[in-house]
Amino acid sequence: MKTKLVFDISKALLIARWKQTLVAAVGVTFSIAMFISLLGFMTGLNVLLDGLILNRVPHIRLYNAIRPNPQQPVMRDDAFKNAYHFVSSVKAVNGRQEIRNSTAIIDYLKSNNSVIGVTPRITTQVFFNDGNIDLNGMVQGIDPEQENRLFHFDDYIIAGSGSDLAKIPNSIILGKTLADLLLADVGEVIQITTTKGEIFQLKVVGLFQSGIQEYDKVQSYASISLVQKLLGKTGSYVTDIQIKLTNIGDAPATAKSFARIFNTDAEDIQTANAQFETGSFIRTLISYAVGITVLIVAGFGIYNILNMMIYEKMDTIAILKATGFSGKDVQKIFLLIALVIGFFGGIVGLLVGFGLSLIIDQIPFVTPSLPTITTYPVNYDLWFYGIGIAFSLVTTFMAGWFPSRKASKVDPVVIIRGK
Numbered sequence: 094m095k096t097k098l099v100f101d102i103s104k105a106l107l108i109a110r111w112k113q114t115l116v117a118a119v120g121v122t123f124s125i126a127m128f129i130s131l132l133g134f135m136t137g138l139n140v141l142l143d144g145l146i147l148n149r150v151p152h153i154r155l156y157n158a159i160r161p162n163p164q165q166p167v168m169r170d171d172a173f174k175n176a177y178h179f180v181s182s183v184k185a186v187n188g189r190q191e192i193r194n195s196t197a198i199i200d201y202l203k204s205n206n207s208v209i210g211v212t213p214r215i216t217t218q219v220f221f222n223d224g225n226i227d228l229n230g231m232v233q234g235i236d237p238e239q240e241n242r243l244f245h246f247d248d249y250i251i252a253g254s255g256s257d258l259a260k261i262p263n264s265i266i267l268g269k270t271l272a273d274l275l276l277a278d279v280g281e282v283i284q285i286t287t288t289k290g291e292i293f294q295l296k297v298v299g300l301f302q303s304g305i306q307e308y309d310k311v312q313s314y315a316s317i318s319l320v321q322k323l324l325g326k327t328g329s330y331v332t333d334i335q336i337k338l339t340n341i342g343d344a345p346a347t348a349k350s351f352a353r354i355f356n357t358d359a360e361d362i363q364t365a366n367a368q369f370e371t372g373s374f375i376r377t378l379i380s381y382a383v384g385i386t387v388l389i390v391a392g393f394g395i396y397n398i399l400n401m402m403i404y405e406k407m408d409t410i411a412i413l414k415a416t417g418f419s420g421k422d423v424q425k426i427f428l429l430i431a432l433v434i435g436f437f438g439g440i441v442g443l444l445v446g447f448g449l450s451l452i453i454d455q456i457p458f459v460t461p462s463l464p465t466i467t468t469y470p471v472n473y474d475l476w477f478y479g480i481g482i483a484f485s486l487v488t489t490f491m492a493g494w495f496p497s498r499k500a501s502k503v504d505p506v507v508i509i510r511g512k
Contacts, residue, residue, distance in 0.1 A: 099422060099425050099426055100429065102413070102426050103426050103427075103429040103430050103433070106430060107430055107434075113401070114430075114434060117434045117438070118434050118437060118438035118441070119438070120438070121434060121435055121438025121439055121442060121485055121488075122438045122439075122441045122442040122445060123442070124387045124388045124390065124442065124485075125439050125441075125442025125443060125445075125446060125481045125482070125485050126442045126445035126446040126449060127384070127387050127446070128384035128385075128388060128442075128446065128477075128480075128481050128484075129442070129443060129446025129447065129449070129450065129477055129478065129481050130446045130449035130453065131380060131383060131384055131387075132381065132384050132472075132477050133450045133453075133471045133472050133473060133474070133477060134450070134453055134470075134471055134472075135376060135377070135379075135380035136377060136380060136472040136477075137470035137472040138376075138470055139377055139472075140470060140472055141470040147362070148244060148245050148248075149244055149245075149249075149303065150244075150362055150365065151244075151335035151336055151337060151362065152338045152347075152361065153335075153336040153344055153347060153348045153351060153359055153360070153361055153362070154333055154334070154360045154365075155192060155198070155333065155334040155336065155351060155352075155355060155358070155359050156190070156332060156334075156357065156358050156359075156360070157192060157332075157357055157358060158358040190332045191326075191331065191332060192331050192332065192334060192355075192357055195213060195329060195330075195331040195334065196329060198334060198355050199211055199213060199334060202336060206339075207338055207339055207340070207343065207347065208336055208338060208339070209243070209337045209338060209339055210239060210242060210243045210336075210337050211239075211334060211335065211336050211337075212235070212236050212239035212240060212243055212334075212335050213236065213317060213331040213333070213335075214233060214235055214317070214332070214333040214334070214335055215233070215317055215320045215324070215330065215331060215332045216232075216233055216234070216332055217231070217232055217234070217287070217288070217320060217323065217324055217332075218230070218231055218232075218288055219231070219232050219285045219286065219287055219323070220285065220286040220287075221275055221283065221284075221285055221313075222283075222284040222285065222286055222292075223274065223276075227286065228271070228274060229311065230285075230312070230313060231311050231312055231313065232265070232285075232313050232314070232315050232320055233312065233314050233315070233320075234316065234317040234318075234320030234321065235258070235315075235316070235317060236259075236316075236317060237255045237256055237258045237259050237316065238256070238259070240255070240314075241255055243335070243337050244335075246314075249301055249303055250266070250299050250300070250301055251269060251300050251301070252278075252279050252299060253266065253279045253297075253298045253299025254298065254299060255299060255314075257298035257299060258298065258299075258314065258315060258316045258319075259316055261296060261298055262319075263293070263294065263295050263319060264295065264297075264298040264319070265285075265295040265296070265313055265314065265315045265319075266297070266299040266300065266301050266313060266314040266315070267283075267297055267299075267300055267301065267313045268300075268301050268302070268303075268308065268309030268310060268311065268312040268313060269300050269301065269309050270306055270309040270310040271309060271310055271312070271313060272297070272300050278297065278300075279297055279300065280296070280297065280298075281296070281297050282294050282295065282296050283295055283297060285323075287323050287324070289324075291323070291325075293323060295315070295319075301313075301314060317331075336351075341362060344361035344362050344363055345361045345363055345364065348360065348361035348364075385484065388484050388485065388488050389488065393492070396492040396493075396495065396496065413426075421501060423497070423501045424497040424498060424501040425497075426497070427493055427496060427497035428490065428493050428494065428497045430493065431489045431490060431492055431493025431494075431497070432486060432489060432490060434489055435485045435486045435489025435490065436482075436485070436486060438485065438489075439481065439482045439485030439486065440482070442481065442485065443478050443481055443482060446478075446481070447473075447478075451471075453469050453471050454468055454469065454470075454471040456468060456469050458470075
């Protein structure tokens with residue numbers, strides 16, 4: 094019976110001061126809405142920026158680094174065996190970029206349960222001939238089908254088709270900026286010169302745009318077989334093996350293991366993009382900090398409103414305690430008021446925040462550097478909505494705790510005597 098009375102009295106106090114209640118609820122609604130929309134937009138932007146880099150980067154890259162021989166001639170001379178060796182201007186000689194037994198390595202990786210996919214790649218430097226001018230550039234030899242499956246290659250093709258690399262002989266896909274410099278379009282033929290001085294005529298079958306202008310200024314793609322032909326190498330020649338894992342967090346440890354097993358160099362995604370990941374983490378941290386700050390400010394507003402309500406209802410509190418209500422009952426009444434404000438304000442805030450996110454998601458965002466993006470990015474992760482409603486309840490509970498605790502300690506005799 095007393096529980097029902099507590100609810101009825103809380104309801105009566107909420108309705109009696111409905112304007113104050115509405116102001117407190119609007120404060121919670123606004124803070125939750127801003128938290129949801131801000132966090133959704135900021136994390137959506139992070140996902141977009143991460144995708145520009147991480148979608149194009151393997152979790153592990155196997156390659157042979159060019160480095161000087163650690164055993165110099167002076168070290169092999171018995172006369173200087175126990176001496177300190179100071180060798181300067183050491184040059185790399187007979188550097189072998191090819192990965193030996195690449196076919197066997199790829200077959201092994203494909204059978205590994207921790208690997209989602211693997212694709213070979215060859216990187217070579219060329220000169221793009223534009224009249225009397227030679228533009229320095231790079232050609233990546235890829236398997237178009239695997240490249241698209243693992244690294245979303247087709248998402249960055251703005252003209253033509255990536256699959257044409259495997260269908261059309263002597264074909265190439267140019268970076269958009271490079272194509273503009275060469276005044277080349279899909280269907281036209283360009284001329285390149287390899288580092289060995291050999292000249293090749295290649296047909297442009299597509300244009301590629303990653304969103305990073307300096308990258309698109311030098312980068313181009315061709316089939317692996319064509320790049321092997323440009324270099325005068327056999328069909329087994331591969332300089333890189335790109336690997337994607339089922340769990341990206343295992344990349345550092347797995348890279349070390351693969352390097353030891355295959356006797357190659359291995360670079361994991363965390364090491365290669367440490368600075369980028371740090372920036373992404375900081376942006377997300379700032380988003381959470383701003384959102385939580387907004388919620389805390391709303392909590393102080395609720396605290397002030399409940400505090401004023403208690404001062405105005407001192408006589409009501411005194412009567413309640415004089416008629417048999419304990420201090421805990423009084424505290425429950427005001428805590429219930431705070432939680433009701435937090436709950437309904439939070440629910441409406443989630444709906445408003447979702448609506449704002451939908452509006453942001455429809456705002457046009459057109460930039461030449463990001464051809465695949467047409468609207469501002471928004472992340473609709475349900476985790477944000479759970480954090481929002483939970484934090485609204487926690488904030489309003491804490492905001493109501495101190496005023497309700499003060500109300501529970503009111504001495505009815507002092508209040509009634511004062512009246």
